[in-house]
Amino acid sequence: MPMVEIKHLRKEYKDKPEPAVKDLSLELEQGDIFGFIGPNGAGKTTTIKMLATLLIPTAGTALVDGIDVVKNPEKIRSIIGYMPDFLGVYDDIKVWEYLDFFAAAYRIPKDRRPQIIDDVLALTDLNVKKDSYVESLSRGMKQRLCLAKTLVHDPKVMLLDEPASGLDPRARIEIRELLKELQSMGKTIIVSSHILPEMEEFCNKVGIIERGEMIVAGDVNTIARQVRGHQNISIGVVDDIERAAAILQGMTDLIRDVKVTNGLRQLNDADGGEGRGQTLQRESFSTKGSVLQVGYIGEPDNEYKILTTLVEAGIKVRAFYTPETDLEDVFLRVTKGQVA
Numbered sequence: 001m002p003m004v005e006i007k008h009l010r011k012e013y014k015d016k017p018e019p020a021v022k023d024l025s026l027e028l029e030q031g032d033i034f035g036f037i038g039p040n041g042a043g044k045t046t047t048i049k050m051l052a053t054l055l056i057p058t059a060g061t062a063l064v065d066g067i068d069v070v071k072n073p074e075k076i077r078s079i080i081g082y083m084p085d086f087l088g089v090y091d092d093i094k095v096w097e098y099l100d101f102f103a104a105a106y107r108i109p110k111d112r113r114p115q116i117i118d119d120v121l122a123l124t125d126l127n128v129k130k131d132s133y134v135e136s137l138s139r140g141m142k143q144r145l146c147l148a149k150t151l152v153h154d155p156k157v158m159l160l161d162e163p164a165s166g167l168d169p170r171a172r173i174e175i176r177e178l179l180k181e182l183q184s185m186g187k188t189i190i191v192s193s194h195i196l197p198e199m200e201e202f203c204n205k206v207g208i209i210e211r212g213e214m215i216v217a218g219d220v221n222t223i224a225r226q227v228r229g230h231q232n233i234s235i236g237v238v239d240d241i242e243r244a245a246a247i248l249q250g251m252t253d254l255i256r257d258v259k260v261t262n263g264l265r266q267l268n269d270a271d272g273g274e275g276r277g278q279t280l281q282r283e284s285f286s287t288k289g290s291v292l293q294v295g296y297i298g299e300p301d302n303e304y305k306i307l308t309t310l311v312e313a314g315i316k317v318r319a320f321y322t323p324e325t326d327l328e329d330v331f332l333r334v335t336k337g338q339v340a
């Protein structure tokens with residue numbers, strides 16, 4: 001049974017002609033980390049709020065762990081952890097009191113709460129702030145505290161609406177590490193974001209939503225292949241690069257497009273919106289030797305044929321791998337940049 005099963009979900013807001021979410025379907029298995037990606041106004045928050053039982057769908061169904069979010073909201077709230085896109089303000093309350101408050105709201109018995117509070121503080125690396133006032137925390141710490149709060153009742157499914165928004169790079173990395181930890185604990189997570197390159201590192205599935213419609217959804221690499229029509233493969237060779245390139249160029253049934261690079265990849269963002277314009281430089285692997293980039297167009301799982309051919313021809317292959325999918329690129333291709 002899928003952990004999350006959304007079918008034809010739709011949400012219309014009063015006095016808004018177009019639905020915020022229309023005919024959205026999605027299935028997630030236990031342990032999936034789903035990156036929910038889309039431009040402003042696409043319908044991410046609306047979808048997440050329907051799953052969190054805070055908005056009633058106009059049509060369609062959503063089940064979490066087999067439970068209907070509309071028919072049984074009480075039960076749903078006990079198995080989900082929802083982190084909203086905007087944090088509430090809590091004055092004159094200490095970190096542990098804040099967590100104790102939510103633990104009490106989840107009806108966790110008083111004698112069990114101190115241990116749970118210590119556990120979630122340890123997980124979010126906030127132990128030292130236990131007796132600090134919430135308002136004295138930095139934004140990144142507040143964000144982590146909010147995550148700690150969503151964990152007090154040990155939810156099966158976490159709904160995180162832009163957990164890393166407004167954070168500096170270090171704080172974003174901390175959130176990312178935390179999400180990886182939750183992933184290793186077997187949680188099913190839906191996380192929305194605009195910051196795409198961050199998602200690909202820990203999401204096994206992604207969906208791109210635009211104007212209330214899921215344009216593509218599924219496994220990260222499959223989506224990239226759908227969009228691009230090919231899968232990038234990087235091949236590092238010790239020497240003989242020209243001969244290697246010639247062999248690859250001859251494999252027209254498996255490969256299209258052979259490029260020689262120096263092992264560094266540059267992602268350049270053309271338009272100047274938020275978080276754009278900067279050049280990300282990633283080292284795919286050591287720059288020693290040369291790297292060939294090919295576009296693989298063969299059947300899935302037949303990539304080894306390329307490797308076999310090279311090795312049999314005596315080429316000294318020192319690396320052969322599929323680089324991380326460049327989600328930013330996929331995103332820009334499938335969305336037309338229209339905002340609902």
Ligand SMILES: Nc1ncnc2c1ncn2[C@@H]1O[C@H](COP(=O)(O)OP(=O)(O)OP(=O)(O)O)[C@@H](O)[C@H]1O
Pocket residue numbers: 013014016020038039040041042043044045046047085340
């Ligand atoms: N309470 C509301 N009443 C009317 N329209 C709303 C309401 N909340 C959201 N909308 C509209 O629904 C659409 C989807 O909004 P939503 O907040 O779900 O998008 P989002 O993908 O979360 O965007 P962002 O990236 O900016 O957070 C938008 O057009 C928005 O204006």
Ligand SMILES: [Mg+2]
Pocket residue numbers: 044045046085161
């Ligand atoms: Mg939103």
